[in-house]
Amino acid sequence: MRHGRRVKKLGRKKEHRLALLKNLCRALFIYEKIETTLQKAKEARRLAEHLIEFAKKNDLAAKRRIYRFIPDHKLVKIICDEIGPRFSERQGGYTRIYRLGPRLGDGAEMAILELVEQSEPDAIDARRKLIERRALVEEKPKKEKKKKEKPKKEKKEKKEKKTEKPKEKKEKKEKKRPKKKEAKKKAKRVKKKAKAKKKKKRKK
Template sequence: MVQRKLSRKGAERKALLRSLMISLFKNDRIETTEPKAKEAQRSAEKLITTAKDDTRNARKKAMSILNDKEAVTRLFEDVAPRFMERPGGYTRILKLGPRRGDGAEMAILELVE
């Protein structure tokens, strides 16, 4: 599985994706650049699928990835129960167009209702 580098080294990229996912689970939507949104979507979808199986091991795995107690609690108590009947496709990306300052393609990543 190939991952976008996002012009960052491994640890920086991991921290960026972690913070994007934490913001997504806390706020239900985030606005970021399109490549970052696509990478965060891949990781978030996998984490939500893991959270649907509400076990101690699943919580430990989510905590090791997110490292934020509030986000993990919200993921398991609010987000995952909403998607119990849904087999996948928990998030959507809405394209916004170019950012004014540098022309970067912007997008909104949000949880599907």
């Protein structure tokens, strides 16, 4: 039974829901403002404020707890060194939600989730570029090794070998056939002799 379970499932399983909330919080700490549905914003707000509480402590244990949800060392450093000290005098309420009304397509209620005390736009742009540049470096495709082309002569030799094998099998079958015929003839002779002996006995 779900006694005291206040987490909204958001139509997802546990792993999918946690991944969604992690990505929303990551985007919130990079851009300091995100637009999403109202229910997602409410759930992401809980996790974001929890992480800001750890960022205010700014010790090794707190950084490790933040890294569990945002596995990015540079972003964790930004959260602890820039965002955490900004809320040092506040005891809570680090984020706010603005309602935007229903979405045109499916009518879902939209909202903006943002940090209460935001940094200057230039600092946000610099942070965004830093994170994006790092992501591009990580996603560089690896150079494919060129496969060595085998000479065509070897392929021809293989084909010749394949053609030789069935010929040998046919020859073996032809050798086996006369033995079977001889055995059948011997069996017929034995039967004829047995019948002749029976007839002689009856005449006597």
